[in-house]
Amino acid sequence: MGYTKETIKGISWIGGFRIASRSISYVKLAIILRILSPDQFGLFVIASLVLAFAEIITETGINTVLVQEDEEIDSYINTAWIVSVIRGVIIALMVIAFAPFIAGFFQSPHSNYLLLLISVVPLVKGFINPSIIKLQKELMFNKEFYLRTFIFFIDAIVAVLVTLITKSPAGIIWGLIIGAVLEVTISFMIVKPVPKLIFQVDIFKKVFNRGKWMTLASVFNYLFHNVDDIVVGKILGMSSLGLYDFAYKFSMLPITEVGDVVSKVTFPVYTKIAKDIDRLKKAYLKTLIATAILVLPLGVILFSFPHIIIKIFGDQWGRAASVFQILAVFGVVRAILNSTSPLFLAMKKQEYLSSITLVSFVVLAFTIIPFVQKFGINGAAYSVLISTFCTIPLIIYFLIKIFKI
Numbered sequence: 001m002g003y004t005k006e007t008i009k010g011i012s013w014i015g016g017f018r019i020a021s022r023s024i025s026y027v028k029l030a031i032i033l034r035i036l037s038p039d040q041f042g043l044f045v046i047a048s049l050v051l052a053f054a055e056i057i058t059e060t061g062i063n064t065v066l067v068q069e070d071e072e073i074d075s076y077i078n079t080a081w082i083v084s085v086i087r088g089v090i091i092a093l094m095v096i097a098f099a100p101f102i103a104g105f106f107q108s109p110h111s112n113y114l115l116l117l118i119s120v121v122p123l124v125k126g127f128i129n130p131s132i133i134k135l136q137k138e139l140m141f142n143k144e145f146y147l148r149t150f151i152f153f154i155d156a157i158v159a160v161l162v163t164l165i166t167k168s169p170a171g172i173i174w175g176l177i178i179g180a181v182l183e184v185t186i187s188f189m190i191v192k193p194v195p196k197l198i199f200q201v202d203i204f205k206k207v208f209n210r211g212k213w214m215t216l217a218s219v220f221n222y223l224f225h226n227v228d229d230i231v232v233g234k235i236l237g238m239s240s241l242g243l244y245d246f247a248y249k250f251s252m253l254p255i256t257e258v259g260d261v262v263s264k265v266t267f268p269v270y271t272k273i274a275k276d277i278d279r280l281k282k283a284y285l286k287t288l289i290a291t292a293i294l295v296l297p298l299g300v301i302l303f304s305f306p307h308i309i310i311k312i313f314g315d316q317w318g319r320a321a322s323v324f325q326i327l328a329v330f331g332v333v334r335a336i337l338n339s340t341s342p343l344f345l346a347m348k349k350q351e352y353l354s355s356i357t358l359v360s361f362v363v364l365a366f367t368i369i370p371f372v373q374k375f376g377i378n379g380a381a382y383s384v385l386i387s388t389f390c391t392i393p394l395i396i397y398f399l400i401k402i403f404k405i
Contacts, residue, residue: 020149026312028156029250032163032172033313038242044169045245046233047114049226050102051121054091079203080130081195088126095119106233118173124180129187129195147186155179223361228380231368236376244377247320250309251302252331258294262287263342270346281403284343291339299332326381333388340395343402352398356391363387 033041099115159175188194229248233241266287273279302309306324310317344352364387371379 024156038239042238042242046111047118054094078198085126091122092119127184131191132187243320247324251324251327267342295335302328330385360387363390
């Protein structure tokens, strides 16, 4: 059975969602960033960093394992849901417990309230019906398009309205909370089976044993993508953190979105043809070339016209232009290299991803502080870019092993 049509159709639907969601996101943040100062946005970045870290260190890899699984996944749903609920509670408690210490570390007492508020998000999301992964596993990307776009739209509306009323970054978090509540509700309405309070130890062990490498890869990936924020916030302060995170998000959004769309669609497709190495190799090379063709022109535009793009969000963000350009180059490289991730996952080689992210993190850890001290927020961007280039030889080595060249 050929999957070219399904891949193209999937990319069209997921691409449509990304265009819709990012258009909404740009409008939402264009409004919010005109209301908030870089200092205020920096407070939100701290809260999101802590939430992301708590989510990463409790990652089980269940969703990835469910997509990888060849057999029917209904028998996994009950156990997966219970694990998800417990994980949500643990994350919420971790964020609450560490909130005062995080606020003290960044010398930002105002971030304490945002940390307490954002702890509600994982608590709610823990109740999402795991059966919703079937939309991806069974290539039902049209249904996922409508679901995700609707949730994203409501999230954006709530975030903008609350921010306009409160003049506080808490508005962004309220959007996340309402979006999470909506996703839980819809997940129980549109997909089956509905989970029950039944826990099977053997299924949990099976998922945990295969998911542990995903957890390790996720930890290294988090460190790689967030250590720069932590160092910038600690050394340069909230205003610089707000500027850097703004540049990071918006310089790379169009580029990495292309890579993320392709990865999400190709992962289940690669899984279905994983036993046919020649076919898998051809599919990967087509994906790699297509990704490069799509992201390179976007990278050139972002690199060439940073001031015009940034002006949309207000004059207070103009100082981020130079770091915007550096991160645009990083976005192109990252999108192209990330096309290997779904291939490694389809081959159940999670340990490859762990090794790659470990290398990138080690290089980043050695360069980030001296670079930030010497070049400011531009130094953080240089460090991220260099550490990404250092993973290329390892990625090539793993590709050779898989394709047995």
